[in-house]
Amino acid sequence: MNDQRAGSPADPTEPVRPVLRLSGVNKSFGPVHVLHDVDLAVRPGEVTALVGDNGAGKSTLVKCIAGIHPVDGGSIHFDGEPVRITSPKDAADLGIEVVYQDLALADNLDIVQNMFLGRERTRGGLLDETDMERAARDTLASLSVRTVASVRTPVSALSGGQRQTVAIAKAVLWNSRVVLLDEPTAALGVAQTRQVLDLVRRLAERGLGVVLISHNMNDVFEVADRIATLYLGRLVAELPTRDTTHAQVVELITAGRSGDLGLPRAENVAL
Amino acid sequence: MTQLSPNSSSGEERTEPTDGFAIDTTRRTTREALGDYVARLRGGQLGALPALLGLLTLFVVFTVLSDRFLTLGNLANLLGQGAGIVVIAMGLVFVLLLGDIDLSAGTASGVAASVLALHLVNNGNLLGAMGTAVFLLFCGAIVLAVVLALMARLWIGAGLATLGLLLVVLGVPANPWLEILLAVCVGTAIGCLTGFLVARVGIPAFVVTLALFLAWGGVVLQFVGVGGTLGLRDDVLFAVANGSLPVWGSWLFALVAVLGYVALGWGRHLRQVRAGVVTAPTPLVLGKLGAVVLLALVGTWLLTLNRSPNDQTVIAGVPYVVPIVLVLLVLGTLVLDRTRYGRHIYAVGGNREAARRAGIDVVKIRMSVFVVCSTVAAIGAVIYSSKVGSVDPQAGGGNTLLFAVGAAVIGGTSLFGGRGRLRDAVIGGTVIATIDNGLGLLGQPAAVVSIVTGVVLLLAASVDAVSRRRAAAVGR
Ligand SMILES: Nc1ncnc2c1ncn2[C@@H]1O[C@H](COP(=O)(O)OP(=O)(O)OP(=O)(O)O)[C@@H](O)[C@H]1O
Ligand SMILES: [Mg+2]
Numbered sequence: 001m002n003d004q005r006a007g008s009p010a011d012p013t014e015p016v017r018p019v020l021r022l023s024g025v026n027k028s029f030g031p032v033h034v035l036h037d038v039d040l041a042v043r044p045g046e047v048t049a050l051v052g053d054n055g056a057g058k059s060t061l062v063k064c065i066a067g068i069h070p071v072d073g074g075s076i077h078f079d080g081e082p083v084r085i086t087s088p089k090d091a092a093d094l095g096i097e098v099v100y101q102d103l104a105l106a107d108n109l110d111i112v113q114n115m116f117l118g119r120e121r122t123r124g125g126l127l128d129e130t131d132m133e134r135a136a137r138d139t140l141a142s143l144s145v146r147t148v149a150s151v152r153t154p155v156s157a158l159s160g161g162q163r164q165t166v167a168i169a170k171a172v173l174w175n176s177r178v179v180l181l182d183e184p185t186a187a188l189g190v191a192q193t194r195q196v197l198d199l200v201r202r203l204a205e206r207g208l209g210v211v212l213i214s215h216n217m218n219d220v221f222e223v224a225d226r227i228a229t230l231y232l233g234r235l236v237a238e239l240p241t242r243d244t245t246h247a248q249v250v251e252l253i254t255a256g257r258s259g260d261l262g263l264p265r266a267e268n269v270a271l
Numbered sequence: 272m273t274q275l276s277p278n279s280s281s282g283e284e285r286t287e288p289t290d291g292f293a294i295d296t297t298r299r300t301t302r303e304a305l306g307d308y309v310a311r312l313r314g315g316q317l318g319a320l321p322a323l324l325g326l327l328t329l330f331v332v333f334t335v336l337s338d339r340f341l342t343l344g345n346l347a348n349l350l351g352q353g354a355g356i357v358v359i360a361m362g363l364v365f366v367l368l369l370g371d372i373d374l375s376a377g378t379a380s381g382v383a384a385s386v387l388a389l390h391l392v393n394n395g396n397l398l399g400a401m402g403t404a405v406f407l408l409f410c411g412a413i414v415l416a417v418v419l420a421l422m423a424r425l426w427i428g429a430g431l432a433t434l435g436l437l438l439v440v441l442g443v444p445a446n447p448w449l450e451i452l453l454a455v456c457v458g459t460a461i462g463c464l465t466g467f468l469v470a471r472v473g474i475p476a477f478v479v480t481l482a483l484f485l486a487w488g489g490v491v492l493q494f495v496g497v498g499g500t501l502g503l504r505d506d507v508l509f510a511v512a513n514g515s516l517p518v519w520g521s522w523l524f525a526l527v528a529v530l531g532y533v534a535l536g537w538g539r540h541l542r543q544v545r546a547g548v549v550t551a552p553t554p555l556v557l558g559k560l561g562a563v564v565l566l567a568l569v570g571t572w573l574l575t576l577n578r579s580p581n582d583q584t585v586i587a588g589v590p591y592v593v594p595i596v597l598v599l600l601v602l603g604t605l606v607l608d609r610t611r612y613g614r615h616i617y618a619v620g621g622n623r624e625a626a627r628r629a630g631i632d633v634v635k636i637r638m639s640v641f642v643v644c645s646t647v648a649a650i651g652a653v654i655y656s657s658k659v660g661s662v663d664p665q666a667g668g669g670n671t672l673l674f675a676v677g678a679a680v681i682g683g684t685s686l687f688g689g690r691g692r693l694r695d696a697v698i699g700g701t702v703i704a705t706i707d708n709g710l711g712l713l714g715q716p717a718a719v720v721s722i723v724t725g726v727v728l729l730l731a732a733s734v735d736a737v738s739r740r741r742a743a744a745v746g747r
Binding site: 066068087088089092098100103104105106107108109113114117118119120122125126127129130133134150151152 | 542543546547548549605609610611614615617618620621622624625626627628629630631689690
């Protein structure tokens, strides 16, 4: 594991089989080529941090996995099986949950209604509000949300951090296999950041594959098992955290290479 | 699906009273609940309050100005006059909730009314009445609607449209109940076409429905004939908006409605209390139930008094439009508040992208609301046609649609989507009918009625806009 090097996520000597594996994923928005041949493996029980500069393509990659954007090329394997994810529902059915950077909550609905959106529980054809409210309250309680007066508060009345917590709780509520969090702590205070990071660890301990996107290197080094770096839409390195240093990661983010890590020199110059 | 509670193993987190959502209150005292309500009003969430206050003002003004306004006969008449608009507005609320608009709902309802009238007058022989070419085009349009509904997997819409096609093609002899069904099915078919163009093709609703507004107006003219009028000579069809339940039937209806309402409302409250979830304070629930029951009983009592203007006849009983509107209101509210479909409508209206990411089929939901709107508008068409007893080339044209949109907006439905309830349409529609009726009694010409209605609508829209600004200012 220590000799793990960039660009070989599918190395057969790896101890844990990835639950989610992307190979050669490409994505363009019209003329803008955003993702170039991205290979990424998400292993159960591990936190993979996805880092990169603004506009590197992190959110785009997450949205491709979530079925928001169709991929232009490349393949996605889930549990070793090739899968096609063409809609958010496909992703949810596989057990992939996403906390989006631009939070996807409906302002006019309350917390419970948002957490169960698209997967409402029913009894006799009618919504089972009681059951949903209880489940939502239990999940939120486990996330230690202290500042919300009621789970029936409309989301429009929540602060940015509270919305963030609801979005995370929404992803945690489901019995998911992979959770992707796109900058979940960006809007949070110190205490809530702490809770989210703890939660991220706990999810991994439960055997979920977790992908955490963050610009905060301290957070990344604290919770991540592996650090994957995107540079201008290319995945230039995927390294175990314990084999890397802050300086290396920062260099990878800003220049796409660090020493013999990352892009080969020639291609780097070509870029 | 099973639930993952990351902390459920560490039980102390749950029992610790100050932790997490343990501070979340499920029970509030009446005082707190009222305080919350006042805070919400201050925060700009006015709901139906301005419309109710406006209605009260109108009643006072007209009662003072006209001694005929607050008479039993006039109030019953008011119900019949307002019902058509109210029903069309209820259908429109579904579309408005998505932040879309259906400008064609009025003339679409006119098409339904004219098909109904043609079918009735010609004893089911639409082929003869329309002429071969028009008839084939008409059938083709319905077939197209069925196909589009099937493609979108809108089974109910496809089913109703198919039924309409059968009624048209089979040429069943005239029967008032079948005519009503036919009108509703034609409405459904029209909705499938509108919904397809808006949701699937992606043309803005404003443009599609403006075009269809003109087109359906032309279709009505084609069906009815320039200068023609199709009289609805049928007892059942006449009774829809002009007849009343017998006195015993009125009381039976009131009893069933009141008991059902109390049983549902109180049962729900008890269940919430037992389950320990968020619920309103018991005194408030009781107060609300009591007020509605009282209103219903007083209303029934008034409507069962003799309201005949002369001594020879007796007119008493609850007008049929009351149960019709009430059933639609209850069913529609149930769908919007208690089913997944309704929840998804609010979600798509609140944040379309969030709904899409939650796996909701946004295109299907958008298409379906236009189907609902036109279908319900057709029911409205049956009512207003019954009121005047005929269908003319103007059916559903003129102010019908704008009054219906106005009704929904005056009642508190937002044009920006995501906010509104069916009862808004009922309250707003009553406001508009009251203006129309009151000014009519005062002998004011149509010009004044239109101007006053326009001003009231403007007022309502300003209340909506100002309350939104206020809501934004207090961060809600
Ligand atoms: N819907 C879209 N249409 C066109 N271009 C897009 C779209 N979404 C993203 N892009 C482009 O793709 C590139 C990557 O964007 P992305 O949001 O994935 O970056 P990011 O790594 O998440 O950045 P940040 O750290 O700022 O969140 C950007 O250049 C952006 O302009
Ligand atoms: Mg991003």
